[in-house]
Amino acid sequence: MAAFLMTVYVLWLRELKRFLREKTRILTMFGQPLLYLLVMGQGLRATFRIDIEGFDYLSFIYPGVIGMSVLFTAMFSSVSIIWDREFGFLKEVLVAPVPRSAIAVGKALGGSTTAVLQGTILLILAPVAGLHIHAAQIALLLPLMFLLAFAITSFGTLVAARTETMEGFHMIMNFLIMPLFMLSGAFFPVSSAPAWMQPLMKMDPVAYGVDAFRNVLYTGAGTAAKNFAVAFPLGLDVAVLLGFAALMVALGMLAFTRTE
């Protein structure tokens, strides 16, 4: 047990140290959401007219952009396993006298921490989206971001554990991350999607993360805004994310315990 916790701690510490040292990565990870918010949000604002006082398309996609940032950072962190296992530090962990299942947990915690840090930076953009958030909302958002990040990193870790090549990595990028992102309801509400798409959106764990952010961020925006944008109750969002995260991290732990 001590070895398990120490391994989790070492992996987490490593992830955090690396993240804080890579200033350019933080910057690019910040730049992409900013582009979505400013260019896409501003550009589509006139087309997607929402008849709610003090609420526009920018306010609508802002939680989605945070979700996107968390999704990309978390996935980026977990796919690095593919590389790391062949040419990196992970090999060193695999040959150490520690339980390998700890890799899945350490990686998920490390990736989640960096994703939350990344997401937190985006909170300063709330005024750009016409949303005024206060401390109580931030206190709620941080654990929700962490929960979404943990679920996604665990999922990514599980996929990466079973992927052996960099070609596989590109497959993940195209066939997992983009659909997860597009079906998350970041850019259009679940309720206005065509009937065939709605079940798919309801299967996307990221949708529950984005929806949880909306639940919290729109508390000051009135019931009309909430009715329009929010798809599920907060309790359901949290329950789905918790269940998904628990299942993924358990499967991830199993995947690493296997020896060929």
Next chain:
Amino acid sequence: MMIDVQGLTKRFKDYVAVREISFTVGKGEVFGFLGPNGAGKSTTIKMLATLLRPSAGTARVNGYDIVREPAKVRRSIGMVFQDPSLDDRLTARENLEMHGMLYAVPKPVLKKRIEEMLELVGLANRQNELVRTFSGGMKRRLELARGLIHAPGLLFLDEPTLGLDPQTRTHLWEYISGIQESQNVTIFLTTHYMEEAEICHRIAIIDHGSLVALDTPENLKRMVGQDLVMIKCQDPVTAKRLLESEFNLTARSEGGVLIVDVPHGEEFVPKLAAGIPGIAAISVDRPTLEDVFLHLTGRAIRDETAGGIDHMRAMRRAKGRKS
């Protein structure tokens, strides 16, 4: 006994990577695994280091069974992989610290060990620099230091000099010899550079997954033939006669140079110089391990075509050069 391998086999689907090999390695020995790429060297190391599960056979490392007691095996060994496994965004010291934490080395001991090992590989003054700024040789030395942090009884070196330039390679072997002497550690190494295997006490030659020979470098070379001693002298006819009468050796003459086959060429040289007058020059040509491999397999050590991992490695090298 540090390693005891009995009938170890590894199959990947239809392909047999390692075929029923058996050998033992004693405590304090430097044991070399020599063979071409793809011969099964790395697969054997991976099985002994509990990274791969054998398909058949048994092996004990430091007295522990590699399948039933993997944690104890892992605690007994240090590992230097074929490809670097350092985190190059961390400093040299941080890499060693994290290693120590994973091996549960107590804090005060760890601090002392890190100082000692950094000193041993000559990196003490670079310890707080990011590993990505290090040269290939420095990274290897850091990995040697890391493999020794938890004071293992056995150190695995998988192609430790692969990808390094000849000068750095020679330099690295000096460090490895130094480590073996000062740390009293058993070393199990693989290489496909014949001349580097010379430092081993014993060498196992592996080809297509099977052991084809196992002996000291001296004895292996003796299998191929004797040393050739070439003698240049003023009076070849007299010299040839003297060689026959004094040393009972039949010399052949090639372009005015006399050649004799003797078992220990170097020991023979002083006797020769004392016994035959008018010698201008003597040279000794000893069989190399390259000759041994050729003798055993009928082929020179060859390079296999690059597989998936080799391809990724090449990509990494290309990437490393750019940054």
